[in-house]
Amino acid sequence: MERLSGNRRHDSPVLRSAVVYFGIVFGVGFVLGSVRVPFVVPWLGERSAELAEMPLMFIAIFVAAGHVVRRYGVSVGPRGWALVGVAALALLVCAELLLAVALAGRGVGEYIASRDPVSGSVYLGMLLAFAAMPWLRRGFGGGRSRDRANGG
Numbered sequence: 001m002e003r004l005s006g007n008r009r010h011d012s013p014v015l016r017s018a019v020v021y022f023g024i025v026f027g028v029g030f031v032l033g034s035v036r037v038p039f040v041v042p043w044l045g046e047r048s049a050e051l052a053e054m055p056l057m058f059i060a061i062f063v064a065a066g067h068v069v070r071r072y073g074v075s076v077g078p079r080g081w082a083l084v085g086v087a088a089l090a091l092l093v094c095a096e097l098l099l100a101v102a103l104a105g106r107g108v109g110e111y112i113a114s115r116d117p118v119s120g121s122v123y124l125g126m127l128l129a130f131a132a133m134p135w136l137r138r139g140f141g142g143g144r145s146r147d148r149a150n151g152g
Helices: 013-044 046-072 078-102 108-113 117-137 143-149
Strands: none
Touching (some): 013 046
């Protein structure tokens, strides 16, 4: 057994945090999208339905970032939280594009070109908020003193 302990796999707390953060936000977005597309879009139209969903997604982003910061805060330094946001953003964009291709049957270029200019611009802002939120939330709940101790 001693021999196996030398070959332990070392999980990165940054990658783990990014995957958890992505999973929570993507899951909420998937559920909201499953309600928005068949029920809200026919009633309000695509632009209004997407814009109405944005505050709910912002709340999900804020809460999910707070969760991963509380859960992994001790093992991730201040610079690491920026990496968590960037890695989670990469996962989110890949998942979104894969869903656009697989479920909607569109190419990536067609999907991007089909975005509404207004709700698409707000969506880009939400992506930036998503990427920045773990870094921003690390300062809440005593995170700043941890950051100073970790060199941030």
